[in-house]
Amino acid sequence: MTVRVLIAGGGTGGHLFPGVAIAEEWLRRSEENRILFVGTNRGIEQKVLKKMGFPLELLNVEGIKGRGLIRSTLALLKLPGSFLQSVRIIRSFRPDIVIGVGGYASGPAVAAARLMGIRTAIAEQNSIPGLTNRILGCFVDRVFLSFADGGKWFPAKKTRVSGNPIRAAFFTGKPVVEKVTDQFSLLIFGGSQGAHAINSAVLDALPFLKPLQGVLSIVHQTGERDCESMSAAYAAGGFNARVVPFIQDMASAYESADLLICRAGATSIAEITAMGKGAILIPFPYAIGDHQTENAKVLLKAGAAVMVPEKELDGRRLVDEIKNLYDHPSRLKEIAANAANMGNIYAASDIVDTCLAMIKK
Numbered sequence: 036m037t038v039r040v041l042i043a044g045g046g047t048g049g050h051l052f053p054g055v056a057i058a059e060e061w062l063r064r065s066e067e068n069r070i071l072f073v074g075t076n077r078g079i080e081q082k083v084l085k086k087m088g089f090p091l092e093l094l095n096v097e098g099i100k101g102r103g104l105i106r107s108t109l110a111l112l113k114l115p116g117s118f119l120q121s122v123r124i125i126r127s128f129r130p131d132i133v134i135g136v137g138g139y140a141s142g143p144a145v146a147a148a149r150l151m152g153i154r155t156a157i158a159e160q161n162s163i164p165g166l167t168n169r170i171l172g173c174f175v176d177r178v179f180l181s182f183a184d185g186g187k188w189f190p191a192k193k194t195r196v197s198g199n200p201i202r203a204a205f206f207t208g209k210p211v212v213e214k215v216t217d218q219f220s221l222l223i224f225g226g227s228q229g230a231h232a233i234n235s236a237v238l239d240a241l242p243f244l245k246p247l248q249g250v251l252s253i254v255h256q257t258g259e260r261d262c263e264s265m266s267a268a269y270a271a272g273g274f275n276a277r278v279v280p281f282i283q284d285m286a287s288a289y290e291s292a293d294l295l296i297c298r299a300g301a302t303s304i305a306e307i308t309a310m311g312k313g314a315i316l317i318p319f320p321y322a323i324g325d326h327q328t329e330n331a332k333v334l335l336k337a338g339a340a341v342m343v344p345e346k347e348l349d350g351r352r353l354v355d356e357i358k359n360l361y362d363h364p365s366r367l368k369e370i371a372a373n374a375a376n377m378g379n380i381y382a383a384s385d386i387v388d389t390c391l392a393m394i395k396k
């Protein structure tokens with residue numbers, strides 16, 4: 036049976052990449068299955084999906100919440116148009132199921148599909164859902180949750196705790212190769228867009244990191260804004276660092292790292308645990324309901340990460356945490372092993388199984 040799947044949403048990597056993981060799983064089941072993504076031209080989807088070979092249709096839609104009266108009103112006025120665009124896309128693609136992965140485009144696309152009598156589902160990555168998913172949760176057929184906690188926002192009979200889907204490259208099943216060099220590899224990234232606060236703290240930290248300069252090998256994803264200045268700072272300090280605005284192959288970047296320094300977005304967390312990596316987590320404090328801190332605390336409680344709240348973050352503190360783990364490899368190993376115990380690599384497969392059952396019903 037060939038299945039036609041429309042995946043709607045994106046904006047940030049944290050929404051889009053779980054959608055990519057679901058798409059990969061449909062194609063793993065059968066190359067005959069057909070996938071179409073629906074996103075917006077402001078999101079990360081334009082940049083990454085083409086390179087991956089997935090088709091993408093764009094909706095003219097914007098966020099409504101927290102943008103001030105005029106911009107929110109203008110965004111609201113765009114909704115009917117984006118709904119009609121969605122109807123046209125759905126008529127032409129004829130999906131068997133439409134899966135919303137969060138982000139602006141998922142609203143009109145999933146709503147249109149529901150009204151056209153097509154099976155619908157959403158995937159919520161966070162324990163506190165965003166506005167679009169809260170609304171869509173009232174009328175879709177299924178709600179896939181990453182965290183059981185997220186269930187309280189949705190009708191219980193629709194929810195299924197599947198976990199957050201991660202891309203196949205993150206669990207290749209390759210045997211873990213013991214390190215032979217004495218290099219200590221840091222992977223520093225700030226979610227899908229980079230994090231200025233993390234970049235500033237690292238900048239502050241460089242003078243204190245001098246004693247480790249000979250052993251440190253650094254990959255730092257800065258986002259667009261700070262890439263040049265960070266690159267110059269590492270060069271001036273004589274550090275062995277690769278500085279980029281965005282990393283295409285995150286699975287390899289995780290794999291080569293001894294220690295991660297990053298935000299605590301839900302998809303990053305799913306990947307860190309699936310890869311079994313030790314991390315210093317610096318949650319983005321302004322995420323809805325401070326959900327990144329909640330995400331980080333889940334790992335913290337299990338001894339599966341170190342957390343530094345952004346208000347306590349400066350160069351000195353960051354260096355203390357890095358040195359502590361560098362000087363105590365057995366502690367870093369233990370944190371990584373605890374993280375690995377929390378990893379779930381079956382989420383995409385569970386979601387596809389459930390969707391297939393819905394379609395066949």
Ligand SMILES: CC(=O)N[C@H]1[C@@H](OP(=O)(O)OP(=O)(O)OC[C@H]2O[C@@H](n3ccc(=O)[nH]c3=O)[C@H](O)[C@@H]2O)O[C@H](CO)[C@@H](O)[C@@H]1O
Pocket residue numbers: 047048049050052137160161224225226227228256280281282283285298299300301302303304306319322323326327
């Ligand atoms: C500021 C904010 O509100 N961020 C939210 C957003 O974060 P954000 O988009 O940063 O999402 P996550 O940290 O959860 O995931 C980042 C994703 O981007 C990928 N990646 C990252 C950097 C890079 O250079 N290349 C790359 O491919 C990672 O491998 C991962 O798949 O969505 C998440 C999931 O809904 C939420 O939990 C976050 O709170």
